[in-house]
Amino acid sequence: MINFKNNDIKHEKNNPKHKEKNNLKYKAVIFDFDYTLADSSRGVYESVYYALNKMGYSCPGYEEVCKTIGLHLSQTFAVLTGNENNDDATKFRDYFKERADQVMAEKTIIFNEVRPAFEYFVLKRIKCAIVSTKFRYRIKEFEEYEPLYIIENLGEMIGFFG
Template identity: 35%
Template sequence: MKYNTVIFDFDYTLADATDGIVSSFNHAFSELDLASYDIESIKRTVGLSLDEAFVQLTANEDKALRNRFKILFKEKADEVMSKNTVLFDDTISTLRQLKRDGLNTGIVTTKYHYRIMETLNTYGISDLVDIIVGGEDVKAPKPSPEGLLLAIDSLNSRQNNVLYIGDSLVDAKTALAANVDFVAVTTGTTEVKEFSQYPCIRILKNLSELFDR
């Protein structure tokens, strides 16, 4: 591998938090007297900021309503998200292999930084990730390259030595904006043909395939 740094998205790239995400969304919608949404509709918003996800689902751009939604979402997520987050079967082995190979590792996500730490600590693998950039660590969410560039700078790496791995078109756009190579995984809701619109080094069915020659 020509890279010295591999950075990941989180939801549907390293982990599945569907139950926590869906319950947090629909709790907030219920409190706001808005219609609930089915699992697949909500899953398709994962990777977007909460503001963007709210607008995509409801077609309502009212700022005050969005802000109330975010507060309600966070309150419920604090109760249910971490205990309903499950790492994919090959996440830990992938991170361990990268560390054995001497690579820097990171996570850049729209999810809260502290929530990622909760999951890593639950699995006892916080030592396998060198840097986390969460939604509260940046001014502009993905696909802005701000978070990815912040992680690269923090690791004293260079863009041409960095690989970003993600499951959504938001991730593909982020890598393109940051001028780093991108590998797509189809463990989320985005299909191969959709990724083909963007410059992907590879499109994988799962993280384990990263090490296939």
């Protein structure tokens, strides 16, 4: 297991052989975003609350909403309301996005281990990618609130289905 503490990364950078080659067997690492790289639950909850309220629904509790993180927004809507109508799911998505555009980036916490991990992968020339149901621009937004090394060194972001 790789330990991603900052001191380990600094030691690796000072090693003259650090750029020779990737000693690991991995050529690429693919990450899920939510609960792997960051916790966006506060922004998700606020956006779900806003969208459901605009549509006349009461919002379930925080824990129940958090269980839907990672689902497509239409699935989130169906799980939380029992309503599988596509037009209503589209309205929910639009309202969710309206609020998320205002609050999601500032309410998302990037985990402390992320930057040193990505620094390590860059040193080892391991390509990184993110798979997420979040919109691509949403992940790029986090750079404003965190010095996101992952954004500058990210090879691809795949699987964005919002």
